[in-house]
Amino acid sequence: MAEAHAVAGGQQGQAHGQHHPIRVYLIVWFWLFVLSTLSYLVDYFQFEGYLRWGLIVLFMLLKAGLIVAVFMHMVWERLALVYAILVPPLVVLVFVAIMAVEGDHTALTRGSFFAGGPPAPTVEAPVH
Amino acid sequence: MHEPAATAVAAGPAVPVLPPAPLKPGHRGVAADFASDQRAFKTATWHKAMMWIFLLSDTFVFSCFLISYMTDRMSTVEPWPNASEVFSLELFGENVPLLLIAIMTFVLISSSGTMAMAVNCGYARDRKKTTWLLLVTAALGATFVGMQAFEWSKLIAEGVRPWGNPWGAAQFGAVFFTITGFHGTHVTIGVIFLLIVARKVWRGDYDIARRGFFTSRRGDYQQVEVMGLYWHFVDLVWVFIFAFFYLW
16 A cells, blocks of 8 residues: 555556455345335334334444445545544534424424414504 | 755755655554645545545535424424325335335445446456446436436325425425435436446546546546445435435
């Protein structure tokens, strides 16, 4: 790898291209089919509640992990690239949390507004 | 002004050219790579590193869409339409839930597999196989977009609009058209680039390092891998859309 790094320009890629046994891809491909089928079955059998959400997220993360790790070659890249690309999306989870709080608050205010009906008409509007 | 210095260097004792330091493994490697005062991604070409950074930014775009969807769905007071029923398809007189979406998912995963094979054959310098696998990938991608067009027309015929639908929360349509629309656009762009890359492989551009049309850089078979990164990303986004929009 060290020599490859010294090579300049277009040749560089070929020196350390991601060439792996085709078997690995076939295994991952197979598992992606299995996991997709399983997540479809979650809907087909109408699982509800935390079981449903847990299974959906589990299969989703497994599929995403397989695609990123093997098909996109992340397991074979240097850690500097892996961290530079995979850590920032984790920060999105903070955004998710903030917007979940916001969404909850909006639902709460809408709920109380619609439950109480429109503001009572007895309140006199200021005359201009 | 610079003359004397230049001649001094030229005339002086030959500066020993040190071989590049061996790359450190593990977390020490992360620190060393980022602290090297050079390019941080030691074994990835700029081509690949920039594609990854583009995909990272695209991740944020789709994250924002999915987060808006979450906020919409959490805050609406009307019931959210049941995707399982909305996207069901009648087959032999029976309603099969999410059938079209399941087929679309399998089509996209198949295309991801053929893409991975194409990258592999590219590095093996098997031009014929690489070209065919890229074309199959493009065909599967086009099939996916076609099915999406069918799904859109079906929903539009049933009265789904960005501002309302017959089954519940009005935001459903807006979310559906935005998210699947942007994803479909990504697939379409991917299909176009797959065809371009397939043509280049078929013509042998990467064997003779022929200059490309876009940046006029010399290409090599890593371009197939970088194309693959984009294509797998499109599949990756669909994994999240499938889970959160269709199954949740």
